Amino acid sequence: MREVARRAGVSSGAPFRHFPSRIALMTAIAEEAMRRFHIEFRRVLETAPTDDPIARFRAISIAYLRWTFRNPTHFQVLSDRSLFDFEGAETLRRQDQEIRAAMEAAVADAIRRGQLGSDDIRLIQLTGRGLVYGLAHMQIDGHMPRWGIGEAEAERMAEAALDLLAAGLRKQ
Numbered sequence: 713m714r715e716v717a718r719r720a721g722v723s724s725g726a727p728f729r730h731f732p733s734r735i736a737l738m739t740a741i742a743e744e745a746m747r748r749f750h751i752e753f754r755r756v757l758e759t760a761p762t763d764d765p766i767a768r769f770r771a772i773s774i775a776y777l778r779w780t781f782r783n784p785t786h787f788q789v790l791s792d793r794s795l796f797d798f799e800g801a802e803t804l805r806r807q808d809q810e811i812r813a814a815m816e817a818a819v820a821d822a823i824r825r826g827q828l829g830s831d832d833i834r835l836i837q838l839t840g841r842g843l844v845y846g847l848a849h850m851q852i853d854g855h856m857p858r859w860g861i862g863e864a865e866a867e868r869m870a871e872a873a874l875d876l877l878a879a880g881l882r883k884q
Contacts, residue, residue: 738789739796743804745786750807752779757814765821766828766878772815773844777870780848787848815840822881829883836881843877 731737756775760768780787789795798805819836822828830836847870850856856866 735795735797739801739804741786742789742796742798743801745783745790746804746807748783748786749776749779749790750811753811753814765818765825766882769815769818769822769840770874770878772811772818773840773874774871776844777848777874778867781851781867781870784852787852791845791849812837827883828881830881839881840877843873847873 731740752775753772756771757768760771762768815837816833819828819833823831823833828836850859851866851870856862856869861869
């Protein structure tokens with residue numbers, strides 16, 4: 713918040729005067745972060761292959777990674793539910809559910825087509841989400857260089873990790 717206030721040219725306490733509580737302020741920030749990500753998500757969904765559910769799942773996952781790499785502060789706010797009122801933010805919940813539903817639909821479609829080695833939708837979604845979430849945090853928290861992955865290479869390596877997951881999920 714100090715950085716936001718500094719950039720706006722106001723005191724560090726000024727943003728709090730416009731909201732009844734810190735949670736309300738952070739909820740507004742989370743809603744804006746989700747709105748921005750949702751725009752990216754909709755753009756990717758419009759261009760993602762409709763005839764290949766695994767490619768659609770991958771495209772959404774990569775969009776999420778790219779967005780988090782470019783918007784680390786927004787990602788950090790969205791990923792820490794203790795900072796804001798998720799249940800009280802209807803638009804945020806609806807947009808989150810739309811993204812989750814698109815991922816679930818892609819997995820369910822791949823299962824129906826016999827493309828996956830597992831039919832456990834929840835497990836596949838959790839695995840994909842965990843990988844993407846973990847990679848995003850590794851990048852934001854500065855762990856990639858410890859693995860010998862430079863800034864310019866991080867996004868490509870994250871995409872390769874998603875490809876490895878997709879290959880592992882495919883029916884043999």
